[in-house]
Amino acid sequence: xxxxxxxxxxxxxxxxxxxxxxxxxxxxxxxxxxxxxxxxxxxxxxxxxxxxxxxxxxxxxxxxxxxxxxxxxxxxxxxxxxxxxxxxxxxxxxxxxxxxxxxxxxxxxxxxxxxxxxxxxxxxxxxxxxxxxxxxxxxxxxxxxxxxxxxxxxxxxxxxxxxxxxxxxxxxxxxxxxxxxxxxxxxxxxxxxxxxxxxxxxxxxxxxxxxxxxxxxxxxxxxxxxxxxxxxxxxxxxxxxxxxxxxxxxxxxxxxxxxxxxxxxxxxxxxxxxxxxxxxxxxxxxxxxxxxxxxxxxxxxxxxxxxxxxxxxx
Ligand code: Q46
Ligand code: ZN
Ligand code: ZN
Numbered sequence: 001x002x003x004x005x006x007x008x009x010x011x012x013x014x015x016x017x018x019x020x021x022x023x024x025x026x027x028x029x030x031x032x033x034x035x036x037x038x039x040x041x042x043x044x045x046x047x048x049x050x051x052x053x054x055x056x057x058x059x060x061x062x063x064x065x066x067x068x069x070x071x072x073x074x075x076x077x078x079x080x081x082x083x084x085x086x087x088x089x090x091x092x093x094x095x096x097x098x099x100x101x102x103x104x105x106x107x108x109x110x111x112x113x114x115x116x117x118x119x120x121x122x123x124x125x126x127x128x129x130x131x132x133x134x135x136x137x138x139x140x141x142x143x144x145x146x147x148x149x150x151x152x153x154x155x156x157x158x159x160x161x162x163x164x165x166x167x168x169x170x171x172x173x174x175x176x177x178x179x180x181x182x183x184x185x186x187x188x189x190x191x192x193x194x195x196x197x198x199x200x201x202x203x204x205x206x207x208x209x210x211x212x213x214x215x216x217x218x219x220x221x222x223x224x225x226x227x228x229x230x231x232x233x234x235x236x237x238x239x240x241x242x243x244x245x246x247x248x249x250x251x252x253x254x255x256x257x258x259x260x261x262x263x264x265x266x267x268x269x270x271x272x273x274x275x276x277x278x279x280x281x282x283x284x285x286x287x288x289x290x291x292x293x294x295x296x297x298x299x300x301x302x303x304x305x306x307x308x309x310x311x312x313x314x
Pocket of ligand 3: 278279280281282283289290291292293294
């Protein structure tokens, strides 16, 4: 197996690009994909302060590494979700990366700082853990960006993630979500811009980036992920990709190129009409109390829920 660029020994094959790369040229390929995503969707402007959502997994650490490498003013924010050993190890990986690079890592520990954790919030509300978890992440990243004066929140969603979400939204013809599924959402209602610079890279590619850059990342799967329907969509798309390399990229990038604009008229109005200020935290909401504050209130009143041991990623 030879590198497409230099003909030296290749370490990775990328069937969708019909190419193999040596370490140096794989890293160059990865950087190009990220620069292209940032430029195509005007994700980050010169001088912007970026807050990176750092879970400690391969995607978020690869993203932070790439943004720092490109000279962006990128700080990290890590949330301690309270998911047992899985969370502890994730926090260790996030801290080790920040120490290594001399980068700024902000941290919020849900249990110590906010009086609840994800497993308890799930039990208290009777909703899937990912629902309480996603809500907490969105709220706390918005809040930290506002309080810290950041212009942009960057997340490590990759091509596999976005293709799986698109697949789900298409299966149910959720046209409003389809209209919103863009990798750069403008700032609104006091919330920072949200961007996903890794949308042109698969999770295999972000893992390879971390290995080649010697980044220690959390390899365990979240023990609460079982039952998340996006995992099923990923499996289906991986089967299609194995038979026909390039399917995932054609599906998602083709959607951005040729289809997403057709769903814009299905997006509910973005005007401030109906929005008020949460009576607990002050953020914009359609109810008296925002969804996050309501969940926190119920979770705080619930007995803490323990977590079972994590499963290793296949
Ligand atoms: S951490 Fe949270 Fe994920 Fe675990 S509970 Fe679900 S959303 S699976 S990225
Ligand atoms: Zn090469
Ligand atoms: Zn609130």
